[in-house]
Amino acid sequence: MGQILAVDYGxxxxxxxxxxxxxxxxxxxxxxxxxxxxxxxxALQRELGKFQLDTIVLGLPRGLDNKPTTISKAVEQFGAELxxxxxxxxxxxxxxxxxQQAEQVKxxxxxxxxxxxxARIILQEYLDHFNSGI
Numbered sequence: 001m002g003q004i005l006a007v008d009y010g011x012x013x014x015x016x017x018x019x020x021x022x023x024x025x026x027x028x029x030x031x032x033x034x035x036x037x038x039x040x041x042x043a044l045q046r047e048l049g050k051f052q053l054d055t056i057v058l059g060l061p062r063g064l065d066n067k068p069t070t071i072s073k074a075v076e077q078f079g080a081e082l083x084x085x086x087x088x089x090x091x092x093x094x095x096x097x098x099x100q101q102a103e104q105v106k107x108x109x110x111x112x113x114x115x116x117x118x119a120r121i122i123l124q125e126y127l128d129h130f131n132s133g134i
Contacts, residue, residue, distance in 0.1 A: 004057060004123065013115045026124040057093050062096050
């Protein structure tokens with residue numbers, strides 16, 4: 001039984017969080033800095049081999065009217081490429097307010113890892129939803 005990896009997609013930084021083996025608790029992982037001249041996919045691929053993954057959850061930003069945005073289209077394209085190159089199932093979770101929540105956590109904890117805090121929020125919401133049986 002594998003874990004679930006959450007990804008807060010960005011072209012400069014990629015936030016990551018991982019579930020425990022029971023898929024109950026999300027924990028932050030170090031944020032990946034995407035080196036100049038590399039794609040986010042290339043920067044992330046090395047991390048994928050570190051875990052036995054069942055699913056990758058991508059935070060999908062939606063507009064306040066719940067419609068796709070330019071960024072959400074880029075995330076969906078990234079998800080399709082990620083699935084093609086890794087053969088790991090990709091799921092999407094609405095992350096509309098995760099960045100604001102992550103910024104609050106960053107301030108409270110004195111952390112500078114808001115990208116991975118956003119990924120942890122996305123993953124914990126995803127886990128809670130599916131574990132609740134709703």
